Amino acid sequence: MSHLQRLGGLWLGSEPAQRLRLRQTSLAMVLMLVSAAMLHHGIALTHGDRGWMWAWTAYGVGGMAAVYAAIRSGWSRRFTDPSLTAVQIAFALSVAALAYAQVGPLRGAVFPVLTLILMFGMFQLRARSAYGLAFYALLVFGAVMAAMARLRPEAYPPEFELIHFLMLAFMLPAVAVLTARLSRIRWRLSQQREELARALAQLQAIATRDELTGLPNRRQMQALMDQELLRSLRHHHDFCIAVLDLDHFKHVNDAHGHAAGDLVLRAFAQAGQAALRATDVLARWGGEEFLVLLPDTAMPLALAGMERLRQQIAALQTDVGSAKVAITVSIGLTGHRRADTLAQTLARADQLLYRAKAEGRNRTCTD
Numbered sequence: 001m002s003h004l005q006r007l008g009g010l011w012l013g014s015e016p017a018q019r020l021r022l023r024q025t026s027l028a029m030v031l032m033l034v035s036a037a038m039l040h041h042g043i044a045l046t047h048g049d050r051g052w053m054w055a056w057t058a059y060g061v062g063g064m065a066a067v068y069a070a071i072r073s074g075w076s077r078r079f080t081d082p083s084l085t086a087v088q089i090a091f092a093l094s095v096a097a098l099a100y101a102q103v104g105p106l107r108g109a110v111f112p113v114l115t116l117i118l119m120f121g122m123f124q125l126r127a128r129s130a131y132g133l134a135f136y137a138l139l140v141f142g143a144v145m146a147a148m149a150r151l152r153p154e155a156y157p158p159e160f161e162l163i164h165f166l167m168l169a170f171m172l173p174a175v176a177v178l179t180a181r182l183s184r185i186r187w188r189l190s191q192q193r194e195e196l197a198r199a200l201a202q203l204q205a206i207a208t209r210d211e212l213t214g215l216p217n218r219r220q221m222q223a224l225m226d227q228e229l230l231r232s233l234r235h236h237h238d239f240c241i242a243v244l245d246l247d248h249f250k251h252v253n254d255a256h257g258h259a260a261g262d263l264v265l266r267a268f269a270q271a272g273q274a275a276l277r278a279t280d281v282l283a284r285w286g287g288e289e290f291l292v293l294l295p296d297t298a299m300p301l302a303l304a305g306m307e308r309l310r311q312q313i314a315a316l317q318t319d320v321g322s323a324k325v326a327i328t329v330s331i332g333l334t335g336h337r338r339a340d341t342l343a344q345t346l347a348r349a350d351q352l353l354y355r356a357k358a359e360g361r362n363r364t365c366t367d
Contacts, residue, residue: 032061039099093117096113096114097141100144111167118179122182123186130179131180138172217283224281228295239336241333242332242333243332244353246264247362252264256321256323260321272309280292303364328362330363332356
């Protein structure tokens with residue numbers, strides 16, 4: 001890392017958002033220093049009060065240094081706008097107004113600086129802040145113009161100051177209106193981004209979640225098993241897969257209706273998830289068939305987990321109208337063999353499930 005990069009890290013920090021705020025403040029400080037140098041030169045040419053200019057420079061540069069310190073230390077984070085944009089602009093306006101009061105014949109140079117100050121807030125200020133700052137600038141400059149026309153009419157002729165004030169009275173509201181329009185555009189874009197993010201999240205949920213139970217769907221489970229297979233090959237650990245089927249589920253639909261069957265499926269999903277470890281994944285594979293992925297798990301521990309799930313489901317009773325429906329689950333559980341494909345492992349778990357049903361259901365069969 002070069003010396004410049006280290007200095008940049010010390011000056012701006014490492015957090016991206018903080019660096020952006022401090023870059024903007026640093027630019028404002030540089031502009032303040034350039035303006036001070038130009039005004040010092042102008043005062044020298046017109047033989048003005050150099051002592052006042054040094055006091056003005058200390059005020060302007062010191063104020064910007066205080067703003068930098070507030071942002072760099074993190075103190076400004078307590079505010080809605082951590083960049084302190086409105087504070088910086090209001091302070092810069094007061095500095096510009098004080099400069100206007102002292103530079104006499106060079107005061108016309110203050111107006112481009114005033115426009116630049118207001119442009120700093122165009123892409124950050126809200127409409128209300130923009131109007132407030134425009135009114136503040138008009139009030140401060142109007143007061144300075146009136147005071148200087150009264151105190152030094154030879155250098156600040158009242159008729160000229162009136163023209164200057166009217167020019168500001170037209171210019172400042174126009175800048176505020178443009179800033180407000182940009183603020184509204186930013187707000188609409190922000191709303192559109194949020195709506196797009198919500199829509200994408202909903203699409204992601206639809207693509208990866210079963211709508212009825214909220215469990216991962218078949219596509220998502222397939223992706224998770226593919227990932228676990230890669231992890232197993234890389235780190236040489238075991239994992240197990242279980243295929244589950246609700247016993248006599250067709251009888252629930254026939255006796256109580258499909259709405260009752262949906263209630264039973266949701267109840268099973270909740271109870272099944274509660275019985276599993278946080279690392280295990282229960283997914284709806286199709287109809288009343290479910291799949292459990294047990295990552296980084298050998299057979300003895302996997303069997304204990306499936307037995308725990310089976311027993312909790314056997315004790316489950318779902319309220320269906322005025323009746324209570326009890327269900328059981330049959331489970332085929334197998335460990336993945338490194339020489340096999342996922343399809344072969346799933347086929348073996350399916351065969352074990354058929355065996356569990358053939359042996360009387362409500363049991364876990366393993367190989």
